[in-house]
Amino acid sequence: MRAHLLRPASASPSPRRWLGFELNILRRLKFSTIAIPFSGQPDLDWYLKFWGKEVHSNDLCQWAWWMARAYVENRDERLGGEQITQLLEEVYVPPRRLDNPVLSRIFNELDAVWFDNLRGAIERLDSPYHQALAISHALMVGVYSLSFPPERNNLKRPLSDVFRQYIRQQREIHDNGRSNRGSNREATEFIAQVEADLMFTRFPSPEGYAAWSCSGADWKEIWVRGTSAEWEALRVNRQGRLGETVLSKGYYLELVAQFLGTARRIPMWAIAHTEDGFLSIAELATLVREFRRVEAIYHKDFSEVVGGHNTYLLIAR
């Protein structure tokens, strides 16, 4: 059995987030509006919305943006029985050819058909928030599908059943009375224009989006966009921006500094950082001090277990 422990990393990127730790600190801070330029899966964003904060959630990836629309921006729309029927009634019908042929390299044949048909059915929903919810649930189904290597397929359920289960269990959609927004912009452009009194960020790794793509974990983006071409173009056009692949600490810090220079207009920063051997918290704090006072650094030690790290949250204002 030991060999199973050495299996390659799963198809979705392991989040380098520590939600409980981060929320625990954010709730100590006084703020009304928060900007999150590199949101990823908007779990923290969702919590903050329910704390009554105005949340401006941004990510360059469209899959993350759709999830933010579903859970952050959406005020009260839910998928009803009619929409669910519309989405799933022909989802297993084999098409003459896949609209998104890349899916056949990601999923097995049956699942590729399911995802391809579902994407088309989602396009036909009227409300963008119904679309966003359907995309969010489908993304979770994708994680489910990719959790089963062929030798474990005996445990795998029909994807439509899992999709329905996720709809039943979906997070509460709550209108907190604020103008919460999801954006799909370059982070620097987003942060240059958003109005907020706190920025929460966890910077992209030095490997950037390219590493994510190379690992095969970019299936979410390929499915949401319907093609891999645009995503490839976005990835290639990142030179000189945080999120491109960098090979040196000096260059990485230069990109971070550029970003922080733009973010200077936001009064308070909360910067999450996990030490993984590349950049220490001391080096990051030194850089931040070039812009403003570091008020506190919170620390949690998860390093005892394999894959765990020392993680920090730096507060500056």
Place this chain on the structure above:
Amino acid sequence: MFTPEPPLPFPPGERAMADRLIQLAAETDRIEGYDQPHATALARLTLVLANEFEMYGPDLTALLFAALGHDLGVRKWKRPYLLRSGPLSWEETLDLWRHPILGEQQAAELHLPRHTQLLIRWHHEWWNGQGYPDGLAESAIPLGARILRVADTYCALTADRPYREALDPLEAEQIVADQAGIEFDPMVVEVLLAYLQQERERRAAEMIEQTGLPEDALEIGFAEEPGLAPPLLLPVFSETTGPDTGEPEPVPPTSTAADPGHSPGEADEDTLDDPLDLAPPLLSTPSEVTYPGEELALLEDLPGETPAVPHDGEKEEEGR
């Protein structure tokens, strides 16, 4: 004939701590209204799974400590809703979600290994990333915590609770199987199901030997799920259910999300047609929905959880 179960395999130097944890677990069982000792049952099943994954030495000891102490956080704050039937309110659910963090702190106070503390913190993380408290996903969740999640659920489902009776083992297996890839690591589920199948076969063989029944009277069959799903390799015969009738057996609504196994409020009525409707995962229940203005209970200030460092400090205070 009654055969006492062998003691859990702790090294001599750790035995006293194990005994202390068993004692505390008994207190937790009383608080939660359990008739049967949950933590020791969980530790035994955890041991079986850990052996399958070839965990040894301090790793195994830490995992067994975590199994015994996984609900130390529940013991800490003794909530009355633990004994109540019916779904929890959003506020109660968020309150419940604190218990892994409180458990981690309790484990630290008992000077349990840091590995154990973290396994307790993460024993409610879900494979799909929607568990709590940190939202870890897939292999980012330590294997020990993934084992605990599956074993904890199976033990909870097959034991009486104040709000429901124990499920039939096959029903519990089906629920666990259905949550593979959602709440549970499919690899761990596969190992558990294989073990339970082996146990059933072993017991059947023993019964044949004791009763002299013909072998085909206890033949183990396999059910085929209708529809597109590949067949689930679950036996359709047991001492309690009898032979398969060809009809799917109803499974009562239950929760695998937590032990305590309450299920928070549910979604639209018109979508609640599935008897295997399981508890919503972590991030589904804001307390502010029903209690506007109240402080969120889940992640309230916990001593030692997030030590602050003085201004511009280079000396980050150590976490536990």
